[in-house]
Amino acid sequence: MLYKILGKKDYSVFLSHLVLEHDLIGPKKVKDQIYDFVPIKDLNEIDIRYKKTTLPPAKKLLFPSTEELLSYEFKEKINLTPVNKNSEKILFAINAWDLNGVNFLDRIFTTDFIDENYMEKRKKLTIIGMDTEPDVNNFALQMGSEYAKSGFDLFLSDLGDRYFVRVATPKGNGLLEKYATVAEASEKDFADYDAFMKHYRKKFKSMADIEDFHENFEIAYGKIQLWDKLSKNCFSCGSCNLVCPTCFCFNVKDDMNINLKEGIKSREWDSCMICDYGLVSGGHNFRPTKSNRLKQRYRCKLKTFVDKFGTNSCVGCGRCIEACLAKINICEDINSIQKEVSV
C-alpha cells in the first residue's frame, strides 16, 4: 500500500480527467433525497454527499439483477457462445461497507468455483473508494465494515483541505501518475488521518450487539417462539435480499427460440425469503414458513460465513431495514436474539 496526499484543487483536475477520458460511474442525486450510481458525463453531476443508494453500486455492475450468460445453437453439435459485453469502467466514491460487500462477493464467486461472468466484469472495474456519512440505520461499525482494507484501487479520505489517498494497486497508482499531482504522505498526514478515522467512527450511531453472536446463534436457532415472533409481520416479499450488497442467490433459466434451434441461458436474482425458494420437485418445501426463512436468512448473514470465511455476510449497510415494509430490523433482531440467549 502507498499513501499519498492529493490537494483539493488537484482532486478536481484528477476527477475531470477521469470523467472525460473514462467510463465513470459515480453517485448522483437523481430525485429529492434519492441518490444512485449512474454513468457520469459532467463533473458537476457527481454528488459525494450521498448516505445511501437503494441498490448497492458495485453489485449492480458486477452481478446485475438479470444477466444473459450464454447463447446456444443446436446444429450437428451444440454450439455455446458466452455472452460477454463488458468494458473497462471506473466506479467512483463507493463507501467502505459497500466495498466490503464487493470483497464478500469476490470470495463467493471465486471460492468452490470461478464465476467467469462475474470475474470478467470485476477485472475490468477500477474502484475508487471514499468515506461517506453513515445514515441512521447503518451499523457497519459493529460489523467491522466502516473501513475497507482491500478491494479498491484507490481510497480517498477527506482531511478537510486535502485527501489522504491509500493506493492499493498499480492500476490505481497509474491513474494518479497520469492525471494527478500528489505528494508522499508525511507523519502529520498520518496523524491527521488517524484523527479523521477516530472522528468518523463516532458518526455510526446504530448499535448491534454482535459479539459472540455466531456462537450464540445455535442456541437461538431452536427457539421456535422467538422466530415466530421475529417473523410475524413478514410479507415474504424478498425486498431485503434484493437490496443487500452481499446476497448472491440466483436462478438460471432458458429462453428457447420458437424454432427450438437456439436459445439464451440467463440468470436472475433469487430470494431466500420468498415461499418458493425451498420448493423442490415432488412438491416438498424445505422452508415452508416465514419463520423458517427468516431464521435461515439470519443464519446465512451472521453464522454460516463466519464458519466458512471467518466473516459475516452482513456489512451493516442498513438497506434491508429501510426496504422492509413490515419494519423488520436486522439490527434490532440481533440484539433481541442476544438477549434471548443470555436469559
Ligand code: SF4
Ligand atoms: S423485506 Fe421484510 S417483509 Fe419482505 S421478506 Fe424481507 S423481512 Fe419479510
Ligand code: SF4
Ligand atoms: S443484511 Fe441488511 S444490513 Fe446486512 S448487508 Fe444485507 S442489506 Fe445490509
